Amino acid sequence: MLPDHAEAARARQQKKLAQIVLFSRGQSWFALRLVILTARGKTGLGPWVRRWAAPLLAAAVGLGVLGGCGPAGKPEAERASRVPEGMAAGDEGPLVIDAPGPGAQVAGGQGVSEADQAWLEVREASQPPEPPETWSSQRPSEDELAAFRRRVLGQMSAAADKAQSFYTRFPEHAEADEARRLEIGLLNVAAQLGDTNAAARAERREAVRLKQPGLSEDDRFELRLQQLQRGMAMGQQTNAAAMLTELEKGVRRLQAEFPKRGEMGGLLMMAAERWLEANEPAKAGALAKDALAATEDEEVQAAARDLQRKAGRWGKPLEIAYTAVDGREVDLRKLRGKVVLVDFWATWCLPCVAALPELKGTYARLQPRGFEILGISLDRDRRALERLVKAEQIPWPQCFDAATLEKSFGQEFGITSIPTVWLVDKKGVLRDLNARVDLAAKVERLLAEAE
Numbered sequence: 001m002l003p004d005h006a007e008a009a010r011a012r013q014q015k016k017l018a019q020i021v022l023f024s025r026g027q028s029w030f031a032l033r034l035v036i037l038t039a040r041g042k043t044g045l046g047p048w049v050r051r052w053a054a055p056l057l058a059a060a061v062g063l064g065v066l067g068g069c070g071p072a073g074k075p076e077a078e079r080a081s082r083v084p085e086g087m088a089a090g091d092e093g094p095l096v097i098d099a100p101g102p103g104a105q106v107a108g109g110q111g112v113s114e115a116d117q118a119w120l121e122v123r124e125a126s127q128p129p130e131p132p133e134t135w136s137s138q139r140p141s142e143d144e145l146a147a148f149r150r151r152v153l154g155q156m157s158a159a160a161d162k163a164q165s166f167y168t169r170f171p172e173h174a175e176a177d178e179a180r181r182l183e184i185g186l187l188n189v190a191a192q193l194g195d196t197n198a199a200a201r202a203e204r205r206e207a208v209r210l211k212q213p214g215l216s217e218d219d220r221f222e223l224r225l226q227q228l229q230r231g232m233a234m235g236q237q238t239n240a241a242a243m244l245t246e247l248e249k250g251v252r253r254l255q256a257e258f259p260k261r262g263e264m265g266g267l268l269m270m271a272a273e274r275w276l277e278a279n280e281p282a283k284a285g286a287l288a289k290d291a292l293a294a295t296e297d298e299e300v301q302a303a304a305r306d307l308q309r310k311a312g313r314w315g316k317p318l319e320i321a322y323t324a325v326d327g328r329e330v331d332l333r334k335l336r337g338k339v340v341l342v343d344f345w346a347t348w349c350l351p352c353v354a355a356l357p358e359l360k361g362t363y364a365r366l367q368p369r370g371f372e373i374l375g376i377s378l379d380r381d382r383r384a385l386e387r388l389v390k391a392e393q394i395p396w397p398q399c400f401d402a403a404t405l406e407k408s409f410g411q412e413f414g415i416t417s418i419p420t421v422w423l424v425d426k427k428g429v430l431r432d433l434n435a436r437v438d439l440a441a442k443v444e445r446l447l448a449e450a451e
Contacts (some may be wrong), residue, residue, distance in 0.1 A: 115169075115170040115173045118165075118166050118169065118170065119173065119175045119179070121162065122159070122162045122163050122166050122179060122182070125155070125158060125159040125162050126156075126159040126162075126163070126186060128152060128155070128156070128189075129148075129151055129152060131148060149193055149194075152189070152193060153190055153193045153194070153195060156186045156187075156189045156190045156193075157186075157190045157195065159182075160182075160183050160186035160187050160190065160198070160201075163179045163180070163182045163183035163186065164179075164183050166179045167179040167180055167183075180205070180209065181209075181219070181222075183205060184202055184205045184206060184223070184226065185226065187199075187201050187202035187205065188202050188226050188229070188230050191230050192229070192230060199230060202226075206223050206226070206227060209223060217258070221254075221258050221261060224254055224257065224258075228250040228253075228254065231246070231250065232246065232250070241278070244271070244274055244275055244278060244280075244283075247271050247274065248271050248275075248283075248287065251264075251267050251268060251271050254267065255267075255268070255294065259294075262295060262297065264291075264294045264295065265291045265292075265294045265295025265297055265300040265301075266291075266295070266297075266300055268287050268288075268290050268291035268294055269287070269288065269291045269300060269303055269304055269307070271287050272284045272285075272286075272287035272288045272291060272304070272307055273307065275287065276307060276310065276311055276314075276433055276434070277433065277434035277437075278434075279314065279431075279432055279433060279434070281310075281311035281312070281314040281315070281433075282311075284307060284311045285307070285312070288304040288305075288307040288308050288311070289304070289308070291304045292305070303416055305414075306414030306416055307414070309413075309414045310413065310414050310433060313413070313430050314430055314431075314433060315429060315431070316429060316430060317427075317429055317430075318332060318342070318422070318424050318428060318429070318430045319332060319333065320342065320374060320376075320409065321333070322376075322399040322409075323399075324397035324398055324399060325382065325385060325386055325389070325397075325398050325399075325400050326389075326397065326398070328397045330374060330397050330399070332374065332424065332428060333428060335372055335424075335428075336426065336427065336428050336451075337370065337426050337451055338370045338371065338426060339371050339372070339424070339425060339426060339446040339447050340371075340372045340373070340374060340423070340424040341359075341371070341372070341373045341374070341421060341422070341423055341424075341435060341439075341443070342373075342374050342376065342421070342422040342423075342424065343359065343373060343374065343375050343376065343419065343420075344376050344378060344409075344413075344415045344419065344420040345375065345376070345377060345378070345418050345419050346377055346378045346379045347377070347379050347381075347384045347387075347388045348379065348384075349418050349419065351418075351419060352418055352419040353388070355419055356392055356394070358439065359373065359439075360392075360394070360395075362439055362440045362443060363395065365440075366440070366443055366444070366447065369447055370426075370447055371443055371447065372396065373396035374396065374397060374399070375394070375396055375397065375398040375399065376398075376399045376401055376409050376410070377399060377400055377401060378401050378410050378418060379400065379401075379402065380402050382400050382402070385398060419436060420433075421435040421436040421439070422435060423435040423443065423446060425446050425449065426446070426449060426451045427451065
């Protein structure tokens with residue numbers, strides 16, 4: 001059993017490794033930003049995700065979860081009262097191992113032993129490299145991504161070798177078992193970056209460890225979760241529906257094996273959200289229902305209920321009416337015959353702001369054909385919204401949602417993270433709950449439909 005500080009360090013490392021793999025594999029431009037911004041302490045996930053950050057981010061590696069800011073509806077003052085500005089609770093930033101160097105002295109004036117020094121070197125080698133901070137606002141080229149991926153792969157493979165060397169040389173050391181655990185985690189990182197030899201080696205190590213007498217439930221769950229994420233990562237070449245079907249099966253197997261684990265509600269919710277993003281509300285709603293039954297965590301339960309409400313809106317007419325900050329009167333019902341994008345965002349959400357160039361470009365090209373955008377800002381500072389709208393020359397009408405607290409659209413529609421981008425067809429029906437993916441193509445398909 002590791003002491004509390006060691007467990008916390010391991011959780012931070014699992015989270016960071018998961019983020020780096022997600023980044024290195026280039027799942028999406030939003031996912032890339034999420035990794036950098038979370039690592040830098042500049043954004044966060046929703047509260048229920050943060051509670052289970054390490055295991056859920058590990059699963060996200062295999063699932064290609066998109067990134068964003070959250071919690072969406074929290075006033076900035078409230079967030080700032082709990083954590084440093086822009087940092088979500090539970091986001092520790094880059095993992096730093098506070099350990100003595102080669103010449104350091106320990107209690108009693110004794111120097112660090114050869115074994116202890118070797119362990120420090122293993123921990124140092126296992127620190128994942130930081131992606132350039134500039135990539136949070138500037139899209140890296142494919143060559144730059146490939147180079148970073150090779151760098152991560154080489155470093156993680158070398159660190160796995162160091163971990164194996166450590167427990168082979170010092171089998172009785174107090175950290176020998178942790179070195180075995182670390183080796184498997186590093187091999188899984190390398191496997192998810194395309195190293196098939198690492199995948200085979202991880203599978204062998206996991207099989208041995210799962211047979212180990214006295215293996216704790218925590219360790220067994222961690223191994224099973226790694227197997228799930230590796231399987232999903234290695235199967236990314238299949239179509240999205242097949243991948244999500246396998247994801248759901250894998251989560252169900254975990255639930256059958258670990259029915260009382262607190263993480264299961266969050267994992268079921270992660271699968272539910274992916275189905276909802278794929279515009280499969282029935283499957284998403286069923287998983288959310290199971291997540292409610294699987295956990296007593298109030299935040300996970302609230303997220304599940306929000307998802308059920310969102311799933312229930314898909315395929316039905318959407319009603320939105322407001323007075324924009326520039327005085328324009330907006331009523332979605334009066335836009336029938338047009339394809340309308342509804343953008344839930346905020347000026348403090350960096351991925352939201354970074355998405356503006358694509359939104360403006362799509363609007364300029366397709367607005368003459370009947371495409372409109374309605375902005376719903378979840379800011380709490382109206383002046384910040386007005387300044388950014390003016391600076392960015394955003395042409396579509398913006399709702400300052402805080403001005404309608406009695407009927408906040410963010411609360412009414414269960415918006416738990418941003419950017420959230422919906423598409424409404426010419427009949428006023430909500431057709432897409434994840435429009436930021438392949439935005440222009442989706443708009444053009446809806447524009448081509450008859451009224």
